[in-house]
Amino acid sequence: xxxxxxxxxxxxxxxxxxxxxxxxxxxxxxxxxxxxxxxxxxxxxxxxxxxxxxxxxxxxxxxxxxxxxxxxxxxxxxxxxxxxxxxxxxxxxxxxxxxxxxxxxxxxxxxxxxxxxxxxxxxxxxxxxxxxxxxxxxxxxxxxxxxxxxxxxxxxxxxxxxxxxxxxxxxxxxxxxxxxxxxxxxxxxxxxxxxxxxxxxxxxxxxxxxxxxxxxxxxxxxxxxxxxxxxxxxxxxxxxxxxxxxxxxxxxxxxxxxxxxxxxxxxxxxxxxxxxxxxxxxxxxxxxxxxxxxxxxxxxxxxxxxxxxxxxxxxxxxxxxxxxxxxxxxxxxxxxxxxxxxxxxxx
DNA sequence: TGGCAATACTG
DNA sequence: CAGTAT
DNA sequence: GCCA
Numbered sequence: 001x002x003x004x005x006x007x008x009x010x011x012x013x014x015x016x017x018x019x020x021x022x023x024x025x026x027x028x029x030x031x032x033x034x035x036x037x038x039x040x041x042x043x044x045x046x047x048x049x050x051x052x053x054x055x056x057x058x059x060x061x062x063x064x065x066x067x068x069x070x071x072x073x074x075x076x077x078x079x080x081x082x083x084x085x086x087x088x089x090x091x092x093x094x095x096x097x098x099x100x101x102x103x104x105x106x107x108x109x110x111x112x113x114x115x116x117x118x119x120x121x122x123x124x125x126x127x128x129x130x131x132x133x134x135x136x137x138x139x140x141x142x143x144x145x146x147x148x149x150x151x152x153x154x155x156x157x158x159x160x161x162x163x164x165x166x167x168x169x170x171x172x173x174x175x176x177x178x179x180x181x182x183x184x185x186x187x188x189x190x191x192x193x194x195x196x197x198x199x200x201x202x203x204x205x206x207x208x209x210x211x212x213x214x215x216x217x218x219x220x221x222x223x224x225x226x227x228x229x230x231x232x233x234x235x236x237x238x239x240x241x242x243x244x245x246x247x248x249x250x251x252x253x254x255x256x257x258x259x260x261x262x263x264x265x266x267x268x269x270x271x272x273x274x275x276x277x278x279x280x281x282x283x284x285x286x287x288x289x290x291x292x293x294x295x296x297x298x299x300x301x302x303x304x305x306x307x308x309x310x311x312x313x314x315x316x317x318x319x320x321x322x323x324x325x326x327x328x329x330x331x332x333x334x335x336x337x338x339x340x341x342x343x344x345x346x347x
Numbered sequence: 348t349g350g351c352a353a354t355a356c357t358g
Numbered sequence: 359c360a361g362t363a364t
Numbered sequence: 365g366c367c368a
Contacts (some may be wrong), residue, residue, distance in 0.1 A: 006353055015365085024367025025351055054366050095362050122357065124362075181364090213363085237355090241364070268364070284364080288352090291364095295352040300368090307353055308364090 003039060004061045005034040007073045011060065014076045017085045017087070017096055032289045041065075071307050086110050090136055092266070093124030106214055127211040131241055134264035138176035146249040147180050147242065147267055150208070151199060152209055158198040159186045167284040168268070179266035192271045194234045198207040199269065203242060211241035235309055237270045276309050283308030 006235050012027035031050040034041065037050075044062045047053050053061075063070040076082050081103060087110060088099035107113055114129055121129065141289070148166060155162045165171070168181030184199075184250050196214065203209040218237050244260045272280040283291065298306040304320070305312040311320040 011365095020365095022351070026367095029351095029366075044360095052366060056365055064365050093362065122362095124357080213356075213357060215364095237364080249361055283353095286364095288364085292352045296350095299352085300350095305353090 001068055002064060003034075005031040007060055007064055007070050007190055008034070008057060010073050010076055013086070014079075014082050017082060017089075017100070019096065026052070026054075028289055029055065029293070032293075034061075080108075088113070091125060091132060092128030092135060093122060093126075094128060095189050098125075124213070125212075127241055131210060131264035135178075135241065135266050137263075139178065139180055140249075141170060141175050142252065143244060143263070144170050144177065144180040144267060147244055147265055148182065150203075150242070150244075150248065151182060151184075151267070151269065153327075154199050154202045155195065156186055156193055157202070159188075159191060161188075162186050162195070165281065167270075167281065168286055171285050172287065179268060181268045182270070182275070183280055183284060184269060184271045185277050187274055189273055189275070192273055193236070195271045196238050196269055200238060200240070203240070208243045209240065209245055211239075213239045215239075225300075235270070235272045235276060237268065240267045240269065240316050241265065242267050272309070279307075279309050279311070 008027045008031035010024070012024050012031060015021075015024035015027065033050055033052050041047065041061070044058070044065050047058060047061060060070045060072060063072075084103050084107075085096065085099045088094050088102055089096060102113060102119070107116065110129070110132070111121060144166060148164065152162075152164050155164060163185050165183040165184050166181070168179065169177040178213070184192070184195055186195065200209065201213060202288055204212075215237050217237060241264050243262045244265045247261065268284075270280055270284055282294075295306045298304040298311065303314045305314065312318075313320055
């Protein structure tokens with residue numbers, strides 16, 4: 001669409017495709033700032049005083065106000081290379097490098113890719129093509145909740161006191177997403193270890209598991225400036241594609257005769273130790289741009305290192321653990337607080 | 348003019 | 359290590 | 365591309 005932030009995102013994506021990371025980030029931040037505004041821009045003067053909006057982004061926004069579109073953006077949108085890379089990178093497992101490689105070989109469509117026997121796809125890309133129709137469609141909130149019921153049911157069998165939280169875009173209030181993210185925790189320390197393998201096994205047994213990539217991620221504290229805690233923390237996650245039966249989705253009729261009664265959905269599950277829940281929640285709530293800016297702010301402005309597990313103070317060489325005594329803060333207030341200094345937590 | 352989030356897995 | 363994922 |  002023709003909103004200024006969409007236009008800036010197009011330019012950001014184009015710079016990503018030509019592997020020009022700087023301008024890409026510049027346009028991404030600018031787009032995020034516009035989305036963080038309480039009300040849409042009325043005219044070009046409204047950008048006065050906003051961060052991350054310099055001469056280049058201003059010109060684009062001005063063009064949109066004056067002409068209804070920006071010629072630079074329109075040019076990108078009609079560019080064959082941009083259009084092709086956009087299609088290629090829309091496949092799960094295909095990034096800018098692979099897309100570029102295919103483009104250079106003269107390939108222009110997904111049909112050409114799948115029918116080219118000299119192309120060797122990895123496991124992720126095979127799943128990406130196999131379920132492309134489904135997983136490239138947006139996931140509705142109702143679908144996300146239906147997936148939630150399935151996972152919660154299974155996880156509850158493993159451990160009745162499991163808690164499950166919908167994160168990602170849906171936690172930020174979005175009505176649609178490209179995947180569904182859940183955080184799972186059990187109060188008993190160490191008990192979370194077997195959780196995801198058990199969930200994955202059960203999904204497989206029920207015939208609902210279409211793709212699974214399980215990751216045992218180890219958080220190595222000894223790598224930090226502080227070598228006093230030699231502890232290793234871990235933190236499991238998995239990237240899945242699951243079969244969601246349409247009858248499980250509230251307010252949706254299984255359409256008979258023509259076609260399947262299910263849809264493939266991308267699902268990410270994360271199982272941190274209860275003690276790490278706050279950091280995991282922060283890290284998995286997004287948006288991508290918000291997470292980047294938060295980490296950059298931690299490091300550059302506060303001399304701290306933030307990741308999905310912890311916040312480390314480089315000045316005192318201590319981990320900041322106060323925040324694990326969680327307070328319930330509405331997302332909206334988190335966002336506005338943070339976006340006062342950072343760019344926004346919107347997509 | 349340098350720097351742009353940070354980390355884990357696959358092949 | 360390069361590439362993709364989050 | 366924007367900023368420190």
